[in-house]
Amino acid sequence: MNIIFSDRSPHYDASRLALTFPATAGDMHVECAITAEALEDHFGAASLREADLCGAFLAHRAAIERAAARMIEATQSEAITLHSGYFRMYRDSDDGVKSPFAVRPHA
Incomplete structure (x- = not known):
């Protein structure tokens, strides 16, 4: 699956205490948070x-997008x-996340 993330800044969602950022997976729009x-x-x-x-997100954007992908x-x-639990469970040295799932590279 080809997954593409927008390069725009994330949006702060105060009601969820989260940052949201869009992705496209094939022809599907995905709301990531x-x-x-x-x-x-x-x-x-x-x-x-x-x-x-936002500062933490931008400093670690690549690792966060890999986890989202x-x-x-x-x-x-x-x-x-x-x-937070996702990152605790699937941590590794290069991006903080080790996934139990097989993942194909994306653009």
């Missing part, structure tokens, strides 16, 4: 402030949320 807790626990966000969350591949869902 990462929780504030995951950004604090695993990517160094200093607080729940939007600026801190793995979840999209595994679930084939139109909406995914990366929680």
